[in-house]
Amino acid sequence: MTTKALAALITAIGVLAGGLPAAAQGPIRIGASLSLTGTYAKLGNYQNEGYKLCAKQANEHGGLLGRKIEFVVYDDQSAPSTAVRLYEKLITEDKVDAVIGPYSSPVTEASANVTEKYKKVMVTPLAATTSIFKRPPDKKRYYLFMVISPAEAYLEGLVDMAAKRGLKTIAIVNEDTLFAKAAGDGAAELANKRGMQVVFREGYPKGNQDFSAILTKIRAANPEVLAASTYFDDAIAITRQMKELNVNPKMYGITVGGDLPEFYDLLKQNAEYITGATQWETTLPYPGNREFSDAYKKEFGREPVYHSAAGYAGCVIYLEAVKRAGTLDSDKVRDVLLKLEMKTAFGDFKVDQDGFQTAHKMVTTQWQDGKKVIVWPDELANGKLRFPTPPWNQR
Amino acid sequence: MNVVVTPAMLGQVVISGILSGALYAMVALGLALIFGVMRIINVAHGPLLMLGAYATYFLSTAVSMAMLFVVGVLLERTLVFRVVDAPELSSLLLTFGVSIALVNLAQLLFTSDLRSVEYLTGAWVVGPFALSKSRVVAFVFAGALTGLAFLFLGRTKLGKAIRATSQSREVAMVCGIDVQRIHLVTFGLAAALAAAGGALIAVIVAIQPEMGQIWTFKSFLVIVLGGAGNYPGALLGGILLGLIEQVASLFLTTQLSEVVAYVLLVAILLVRPTGLLGGRQT
Numbered sequence: 001m002t003t004k005a006l007a008a009l010i011t012a013i014g015v016l017a018g019g020l021p022a023a024a025q026g027p028i029r030i031g032a033s034l035s036l037t038g039t040y041a042k043l044g045n046y047q048n049e050g051y052k053l054c055a056k057q058a059n060e061h062g063g064l065l066g067r068k069i070e071f072v073v074y075d076d077q078s079a080p081s082t083a084v085r086l087y088e089k090l091i092t093e094d095k096v097d098a099v100i101g102p103y104s105s106p107v108t109e110a111s112a113n114v115t116e117k118y119k120k121v122m123v124t125p126l127a128a129t130t131s132i133f134k135r136p137p138d139k140k141r142y143y144l145f146m147v148i149s150p151a152e153a154y155l156e157g158l159v160d161m162a163a164k165r166g167l168k169t170i171a172i173v174n175e176d177t178l179f180a181k182a183a184g185d186g187a188a189e190l191a192n193k194r195g196m197q198v199v200f201r202e203g204y205p206k207g208n209q210d211f212s213a214i215l216t217k218i219r220a221a222n223p224e225v226l227a228a229s230t231y232f233d234d235a236i237a238i239t240r241q242m243k244e245l246n247v248n249p250k251m252y253g254i255t256v257g258g259d260l261p262e263f264y265d266l267l268k269q270n271a272e273y274i275t276g277a278t279q280w281e282t283t284l285p286y287p288g289n290r291e292f293s294d295a296y297k298k299e300f301g302r303e304p305v306y307h308s309a310a311g312y313a314g315c316v317i318y319l320e321a322v323k324r325a326g327t328l329d330s331d332k333v334r335d336v337l338l339k340l341e342m343k344t345a346f347g348d349f350k351v352d353q354d355g356f357q358t359a360h361k362m363v364t365t366q367w368q369d370g371k372k373v374i375v376w377p378d379e380l381a382n383g384k385l386r387f388p389t390p391p392w393n394q395r
Numbered sequence: 396m397n398v399v400v401t402p403a404m405l406g407q408v409v410i411s412g413i414l415s416g417a418l419y420a421m422v423a424l425g426l427a428l429i430f431g432v433m434r435i436i437n438v439a440h441g442p443l444l445m446l447g448a449y450a451t452y453f454l455s456t457a458v459s460m461a462m463l464f465v466v467g468v469l470l471e472r473t474l475v476f477r478v479v480d481a482p483e484l485s486s487l488l489l490t491f492g493v494s495i496a497l498v499n500l501a502q503l504l505f506t507s508d509l510r511s512v513e514y515l516t517g518a519w520v521v522g523p524f525a526l527s528k529s530r531v532v533a534f535v536f537a538g539a540l541t542g543l544a545f546l547f548l549g550r551t552k553l554g555k556a557i558r559a560t561s562q563s564r565e566v567a568m569v570c571g572i573d574v575q576r577i578h579l580v581t582f583g584l585a586a587a588l589a590a591a592g593g594a595l596i597a598v599i600v601a602i603q604p605e606m607g608q609i610w611t612f613k614s615f616l617v618i619v620l621g622g623a624g625n626y627p628g629a630l631l632g633g634i635l636l637g638l639i640e641q642v643a644s645l646f647l648t649t650q651l652s653e654v655v656a657y658v659l660l661v662a663i664l665l666v667r668p669t670g671l672l673g674g675r676q677t
Contacts, residue, residue, distance in 0.1 A: 204650065244518050
């Protein structure tokens with residue numbers, strides 16, 4: 001938090017409290033259920049560290065509304081049903097002052113029913129599924145706010161760069177699960193909008209390792225662009241088998257996995273030219289990003305990943321909204337959040353009337369000589385796209 | 396959006412199918428051996444394959460096969476021999492337990508991070524077809540090892556003893572065959588075949604602790620298709636499964652290709668429960 005923000009905070013407290021001795025009140029307790037063990041353990045812990053750093057820094061700068069901030073975190077073991085129980089407990093038994101989101105879309109989807117029931121504002125930094133926020137009018141969620149970009153935006157960079165280079169045909173494959181399918185749908189829609197023809201579209205089951213037949217079909221369809229909405233194992237398998245079957249699109253991009261250092265470690269020079277998509281990078285020129293990364297490394301002894309940064313930003317955004325509202329009252333904080341436009345270390349924040357994120361930008365990266373270079377969008381890029389991708393035997 | 400299937404595409408997937416089919420056959424042969432000789436359904440076959448892949452990653456294929464032979468022998472001597480004559484459920488439960496233990500042990504020792512052997516990537520392009528270098532090499536090795544296994548079973552004294560035990564344990568015993576020892580060798584041999592599979596698969600897909608389970612299922616499918624306990628049947632079943640998977644993925648989708656394989660399995664069980672080549676006549 002900057003000194004200016006601190007001054008604003010103190011003013012806000014002065015106005016609100018009207019001389020009430022701040023120390024007399026207990027801390028503001030913010031409750032969260034996080035996946036500290038189970039399938040999402042690694043990522044849930046990163047998010048938790050983001051929360052911790054945010055709370056620590058806020059407390060060093062005088063806390064919130066003149067009170068200290070304290071996080072009450074329980075472990076939901078990556079199970080949505082456990083998280084439901086924990087949010088119920090946080091709100092009714094622990095009587096926390098506020099809540100903040102859990103890790104992942106499925107856990108958020110389940111927990112949001114509880115927080116809505118008690119009319120608690122919940123900024124949920126790591127839920128990327130559109131359907132959690134975009135719901136029919138009678139099932140609308142009023143108090144839920146999204147931070148990261150939706151799944152549909154993951155392949156936007158690839159499609160945009162391809163369209164700008166005059167490419168006309170695209171093949172899209174995706175793992176047949178909620179998130180990956182949404183990313184594939186998003187790519188198809190964007191491609192159509194940009195006048196590109198989707199010449200091939202197919203899903204494959206989770207855990208699939210043999211892509212020979214799919215790639216044979218793709219080779220026959222001969223697209224200029226191949227977009228794969230993947231996790232990690234499948235991205236590795238598809239890439240290796242593309243080389244085995246000599247499939248040579250001019251551009252080839254994947255979603256999750258392509259930005260991880262392990263991707264290059266495993267594929268070595270075969271990862272060259274491949275684009276990946278990510279919500280955030282340490283190198284992005286967002287205000288406070290460098291400071292965040294430094295503080296994070298100092299605090300936890302490792303590089304932050306996007307889950308850490310999103311958790312941190314979600315907490316910062318919520319605190320800022322409370323500060324501007326001057327109260328913890330859900331409806332007033334909600335009004336502020338709906339209008340809030342903010343830049344954090346994680347990028348831009350702005351939501352529409354459904355709490356759906358509209359300002360945060362995904363970035364597209366490309367492996368160039370073993371380095372991950374940000375090639376899209378132009379205003380955030382630190383290098384140029386290498387194009388076109390040469391055939392496998394000329395790399 | 397639909398791609399019209401051309402003869403060249405069909406040729407390509409038939410090649411892919413045969414290449415992976417040979418691997419299926421070799422891995423399934425191990426499972427068929429254990430079932431044929433000991434009447435045990437070894438659910439831990441896939442995880443043994445996974446161990447073989449790791450051993451190859453850190454050491455070499457030959458060492459991996461030798462090591463897994465020893466692991467197989469130890470498993471048989473300490474645990475599996477106890478369930479040889481027990482109801483089939485006991486052997487299922489036991490090997491299922493071993494399977495879970497192996498996977499978790501691997502997670503502990505090697506972590507869940509993917510590892511890969513970037514060896515022979517790329518393809519030989521022949522006319523309209525692309526032949527994956529690593530898969531062709533895996534095919535050749537799988538073929539050679541399977542051939543050796545058949546030679547061993549057909550020509551050597553020990554191999555004949557294994558087949559005799561498989562046909563009738565009692566008669567084999569009466570003929571003076573040390574059945575305990577045959578069980579030991581069979582289990583070791585099967586584990587070594589799984590290890591060879593793991594070694595060859597390691598150059599095709601990434602190695603991770605949970606890579607094995609799918610191979611247990613595929614091997615089952617293969618030996619049921621070919622005829623449980625029938626060793627040439629495993630060969631036929633393997634190639635057949637490879638072809639079915641690939642051709643079905645080409646004409647339908649990848650999701651449906653698994654359905655096709657399992658529907659076929661049910662159909663064969665209904666029409667010809669002993670498998671295509673019938674069971675146990677070796």
